[in-house]
Amino acid sequence: MTDILKSADEIAASIPDGILLALPPEYAPCAMEAVRALVRRNAKDLRLLGVPQFGFQADLLIGAGCVTEVETAAVTLGELGLAPRFTDAVKLQKIAMRDTTCPAIHAALQASEKGLPFMPLRGLIGSDIVARRDDWQIADNPFGDNDPIVYLPAIRPDATLFHAAKADIYGNIWIGVRRELMVMAHASAAAYVTVEEIVETDLLADPQTAPGTIPGLYITALAKARKGAWPLGVPDLYERDQEHLKHYAEKARSVEGFDAYIEQWVRHGSQHA
Amino acid sequence: MSGVRTEEIMIAAIARMLSGLSHVAVGSASPIPGSAALLARKLSGGSLRVSLLGRISNPTFTDGARELFDCAAQGRIDAFFLGGAQIDGQANINLVSIGDPDRPKARFPGSFGSAYLYFLVPRVILFRQEHSPRSLVPKVDYISAPGVSEPNVYRPGGPYALVTGRCVFDFDKKNRRFALKSLHPDETLEDIERETGFEFDCPQGKATPGTEVPDTEWLELIRGPIGDEIREIYPDFAAKMFDAT
Numbered sequence: 001m002t003d004i005l006k007s008a009d010e011i012a013a014s015i016p017d018g019i020l021l022a023l024p025p026e027y028a029p030c031a032m033e034a035v036r037a038l039v040r041r042n043a044k045d046l047r048l049l050g051v052p053q054f055g056f057q058a059d060l061l062i063g064a065g066c067v068t069e070v071e072t073a074a075v076t077l078g079e080l081g082l083a084p085r086f087t088d089a090v091k092l093q094k095i096a097m098r099d100t101t102c103p104a105i106h107a108a109l110q111a112s113e114k115g116l117p118f119m120p121l122r123g124l125i126g127s128d129i130v131a132r133r134d135d136w137q138i139a140d141n142p143f144g145d146n147d148p149i150v151y152l153p154a155i156r157p158d159a160t161l162f163h164a165a166k167a168d169i170y171g172n173i174w175i176g177v178r179r180e181l182m183v184m185a186h187a188s189a190a191a192y193v194t195v196e197e198i199v200e201t202d203l204l205a206d207p208q209t210a211p212g213t214i215p216g217l218y219i220t221a222l223a224k225a226r227k228g229a230w231p232l233g234v235p236d237l238y239e240r241d242q243e244h245l246k247h248y249a250e251k252a253r254s255v256e257g258f259d260a261y262i263e264q265w266v267r268h269g270s271q272h273a
Numbered sequence: 274m275s276g277v278r279t280e281e282i283m284i285a286a287i288a289r290m291l292s293g294l295s296h297v298a299v300g301s302a303s304p305i306p307g308s309a310a311l312l313a314r315k316l317s318g319g320s321l322r323v324s325l326l327g328r329i330s331n332p333t334f335t336d337g338a339r340e341l342f343d344c345a346a347q348g349r350i351d352a353f354f355l356g357g358a359q360i361d362g363q364a365n366i367n368l369v370s371i372g373d374p375d376r377p378k379a380r381f382p383g384s385f386g387s388a389y390l391y392f393l394v395p396r397v398i399l400f401r402q403e404h405s406p407r408s409l410v411p412k413v414d415y416i417s418a419p420g421v422s423e424p425n426v427y428r429p430g431g432p433y434a435l436v437t438g439r440c441v442f443d444f445d446k447k448n449r450r451f452a453l454k455s456l457h458p459d460e461t462l463e464d465i466e467r468e469t470g471f472e473f474d475c476p477q478g479k480a481t482p483g484t485e486v487p488d489t490e491w492l493e494l495i496r497g498p499i500g501d502e503i504r505e506i507y508p509d510f511a512a513k514m515f516d517a518t
Contacts, residue, residue: 025338027327052338053301053385074368074383076302078327079509082382090370090380099369101388103342110339122346123389125426126419130388132374146425179337235329242508 002171003221004198011161011192011223012037018045019158022109022188023054026078026232026240028178029163030057031194033228036266039064049157050075051109051184052102056232056245059083060266062095063258071098071155073105080249085258099129104152106180111154112187124150159220160188163229165237167195171216172203176235185218194225196237277486279402279438280305280514281495282457285487286436287354287398288312291321294351294396298324298341301385304503304510305400306354311499312491324350327506342386345393348429352396355387359413360401362451362471364420364432364444366391367413374415384417391418392426396433399444404437406470421449440465441484442473452476455484 005011011034015021024030035057038046043066048058050072058075061067063085075086089095104121111119124130125138125148141147162181166174173193175181185191191214203213231241231248251257287309291297299307307325314321324333326341334340344350357366358381368384370377391397401408422428432444435451439460442451452474453465462481475481487495496515504511 027329028338053383072383074301074385076382078302079507082380087380091377093376099374099383101384102386103339103389106337106339106342121389122427123392123418126416126422127384127388128369128374128416129384147427148425149427177332177335179335180339181337183337183339 002216002219004169004171005221005223007037007223008033008194008225008228009037009040011194011221012041012043014221015043015159015161015192017043018047020047020049020155022049022051022157022160022184023057024051024162024178024181024184025053026055028175028181029165029229029234030054030232031161031163031192031225031228032057032230032232033225034161034163034192034194035060038066039262039266040269042066048072049105049155051180052100052105055083056248059085059252062086062089063252064262064266067095069096069098071100071105073100073102077245077249080245084249084252099132101127101129105155106183108152108155109183109187111152112156113183116154118151118153120149120151122149155187157184157188159190159192160184161192163194163225163234165196165234166203167193167198167222168203169198169200170202170204171219171222173214173216173219173222174203174209174212175214176212178235182214185214190220191218192220193222194228195222196224196226196228196234198222198224277492278514279457281487281492282484283400283402283436283438284309284312284495285491286441286455286484287400288316289485290396290398290434291352292316294321296322296324296350297352298326298345298350298394299354300326300390302356302382303354303400304507305402306398307506308495308499308503311502312494315494315499325506330505342389345390348393348395350394352398352433353390353394354398354400355391355418356400357408357413357417359408359410360399360435361410361413361420362473363449364399364435364451365413365416366399366418366420367415368417369415371414387418390430391420391432392422392428392430394430397430398433399435400437401435402438404439404465405468409437409468410470420444421446439468445474448474450474453481455482457484458486
């Protein structure tokens with residue numbers, strides 16, 4: 001059974017230190033209130049997997065010292081530029097960075113969904129991404145003739161954490177068209193979700209919502225968090241708070257500015273609701 | 274119509290390269306190619322399908338972020354666009370770092386889908402507005418995605434052209450080099466030689482033509498309906514381009 005918890009802070013308290021945590025990109029809803037709660041509880045030694053890339057949530061966790069390792073295709077604040085705490089952490093070697101490419105993450109998670117040890121992937125050969133990954137192999141296509149192809153080991157995250165518009169009391173989560181969240185839930189050992197609202201009707205019983213719904217089977221725990229993706233957006237509910245993100249991008253350029261941001265916007269709970 | 278901006282010349286140049294295609298996809302951090310793809314769609318009378326990553330309204334994919342890549346692997350995407358902090362003369366691109374990647378002097382977001390799509394999409398158009406010895410280098414510090422591959426590597430796709438703020442290069446697959454195709458207004462062959470860090474061919478020499486500047490009709494499209502559409506994904510780009518007085 002899916003645990004229905006009281007708050008994003010309870011979700012963050014359920015996520016252990018030291019795990020491999022898969023996080024969504026900014027175009028799928030991000031569980032920002034739970035991410036802030038991870039910072040509040042001083043989460044340690046997290047290894048982050050960006051599926052396939054991320055931005056603000058990763059920068060916040062890295063800057064707050066919660067992270068030792070990052071595997072992702074990119075960390076970016078989009079039009080607001082480089083993610084400043086990530087950039088500094090790589091330059092100062094505070095985190096181990098494992099560069100990859102978007103489809104390699106999708107494929108390695110699909111291997112995990114299927115319970116397979118690896119997945120082959122086209123492309124990549126000749127890229128420094130492969131040259132610098134000792135966990136990947138270039139092997140022969142067993143059905144081909146002199147056809148090298150990259151083998152990627154399956155990625156099985158210990159947990160995934162994301163936000164969604166809606167859950168029901170049975171633990172089903174409606175994600176609509178954002179099906180990378182479905183893959184993340186399938187592939188991870190545990191899935192933690194915050195939602196805008198929890199409804200009493202079964203989302204799987206309605207043919208309109210069922211195809212865009214992750215069955216509660218995969219969901220470890222969920223909690224209601226109104227505006228839980230803020231300052232990022234939720235499609236059709238609220239948009240990104242671009243002014244706030246600009247403010248963050250400016251503050252986070254320095255360690256002092258970042259610390260002041262955390263003190264004002266994270267440490268004492270959210271003030272945006 | 275006020276003066277034509279460099280970005281608008283690039284948008285028009287890229288849009289011309291998309292004529293006659295059926296499906297074009299546009300990735301992250303690509304406002305100029307995104308505008309070009311939307312312009313090409315307009316000019317095609319709507320027959321060109323455009324998939325813009327990051328767009329929330331009217332999604333073209335419904336199977337999550339992986340669908341773009343699966344679609345490309347099946348040959349269902351005709352053109353894609355890649356930039357680079359550095360691009361070299363063999364069309365290698367670097368989206369990762371300057372200097373030793375373990376102790377970089379500069380660190381950029383990362384390779385995104387480049388290391389895959391560069392191999393699989395037939396017509397990959399490279400773009401970089403900054404055309405200087407800093408951005409167009411003899412050899413990139415980190416190969417996010419290689420421009421060319423050994424003959425036994427599966428590679429239906431690869432570089433097609435490079436569009437910068439100064440000129441357009443074609444990529445010559447046989448010689449594995451760029452060839453100067455056209456010069457933007459006010460640029461000379463000497464300017465391009467001075468500002469380009471890699472060697473390139475110049476098959477037309479002094480007769481290299483000028484890049485065609487978008488006419489009033491195209492500019493009205495770029496500044497009107499295209500600008501409105503690209504604003505959803507790139508509000509800052511749209512504000513800089515179209516809201517200036």
